[in-house]
Amino acid sequence: MPAMILEDHEQGEVGRLASRDLDGIAQYIADHARQVVVLCGAGISTSAGIPDFRSPGTGLYHNLQRFALPEAEAIFDLTYFQKHPDAFYELCREMWPGNYAPTACHYFIRLLSDKGILQRCYTQNIDSLEHAAGIPFDLLVAAHGNFDAAHVVDDNVGLASSYDVDITELQDALHDPGDEGWQELREYHGGLVKPKIVFFGEDLPERFFQLQKADLAKCDLLIVMGTSLQVSPFNTLLSLTPEHVPRLLINREAVGSCEELANGFNFDQFDSDCQDVFYQGDCDAGIESLAERLGWLTDLRKLVAMGRQEAEELQHSEKLPCHSAFTDECHETF
Numbered sequence: 001m002p003a004m005i006l007e008d009h010e011q012g013e014v015g016r017l018a019s020r021d022l023d024g025i026a027q028y029i030a031d032h033a034r035q036v037v038v039l040c041g042a043g044i045s046t047s048a049g050i051p052d053f054r055s056p057g058t059g060l061y062h063n064l065q066r067f068a069l070p071e072a073e074a075i076f077d078l079t080y081f082q083k084h085p086d087a088f089y090e091l092c093r094e095m096w097p098g099n100y101a102p103t104a105c106h107y108f109i110r111l112l113s114d115k116g117i118l119q120r121c122y123t124q125n126i127d128s129l130e131h132a133a134g135i136p137f138d139l140l141v142a143a144h145g146n147f148d149a150a151h152v153v154d155d156n157v158g159l160a161s162s163y164d165v166d167i168t169e170l171q172d173a174l175h176d177p178g179d180e181g182w183q184e185l186r187e188y189h190g191g192l193v194k195p196k197i198v199f200f201g202e203d204l205p206e207r208f209f210q211l212q213k214a215d216l217a218k219c220d221l222l223i224v225m226g227t228s229l230q231v232s233p234f235n236t237l238l239s240l241t242p243e244h245v246p247r248l249l250i251n252r253e254a255v256g257s258c259e260e261l262a263n264g265f266n267f268d269q270f271d272s273d274c275q276d277v278f279y280q281g282d283c284d285a286g287i288e289s290l291a292e293r294l295g296w297l298t299d300l301r302k303l304v305a306m307g308r309q310e311a312e313e314l315q316h317s318e319k320l321p322c323h324s325a326f327t328d329e330c331h332e333t334f
Helices: 022-031 072-076 078-083 086-095 104-114 167-173 180-189 206-218 234-240 283-294 297-315
Strands: 036-040 118-123 140-142 145-154 160-165 191-197 221-225 247-251 276-280
Touching (some): 022 276, 022 283, 036 104, 072 078, 078 145, 078 191, 086 191, 104 283, 104 297, 118 206, 140 145, 145 167, 167 180, 180 191, 247 283, 276 283, 283 297
Parallel strands (some): 036 118, 118 140, 247 276
8 A cells, every 4th residue: 555644633734645545545544543533324224124114015105005194294394293102102112222223334433432533423314223333322413313312392382391201211101002101201201302313493402512512623633424525414424524524424425525515625636735535335245345445344344243143132131112004023134
């Protein structure tokens, strides 16, 4: 692998990539990167087997049609949830952590953390697979919330109340199909209980706004995976990266270009000052290729295998909420 020219990042200079490809990124991580920021979206979870939302016949929306949703987005509408909570609770049963195992992408982020070079992971995903992969809470920002915590939605004013609820209370309430469990929980707390997933009409977590500027200012490598970068304010994180910091996009298509976003990606190979790299393809494939170049592939595959085994054991433990809209039995991934 070609040698890399390194400069002192602490003095405001940024190391140069030896080549604008995975080889260059791998060498940069090995020799220079110490404060990596990861931005990720739904594309890193699809290989876990989580159904996408809109696919005809198989998507989550299709399987919730018996609830007669007025539109797909209604499942995450706070006003609709208060009037018709059944559909969202069915979605919760399907997506509850443990039904699916983390992917190679999740475990690669975990390896960055284990090696002490992960500054922060910002995720758009609500599936809590980052937590399942062992990424520490303090290094994770769930921009759209997830299943790690729950809160009460006040029946009277339609806004989240001031107190949280242990997520295991909701897990127990949703264990059996039907509405008896969540209705009892609603009566006990005086309002519907939902995971801290950001609905329309709710603000993003304060943590997202509190950490982003400092995190991106320190960032010496940005890795973006499996996201369209079309949702604001998440996509504005790209604009906060310091000039000339190397950035890697792993995605099936190029997104977030400089024509679309402030300080967006520029994959023009003729721009000698640019340090943006694009790997086009499946996220897991891209991450495994990068891990191989780093000498991390064996460790990565061990973590993936361990995660699958743990998910299988949890699914057979009868601790997960069951559901009826998707299958007649509890979901089994493997």
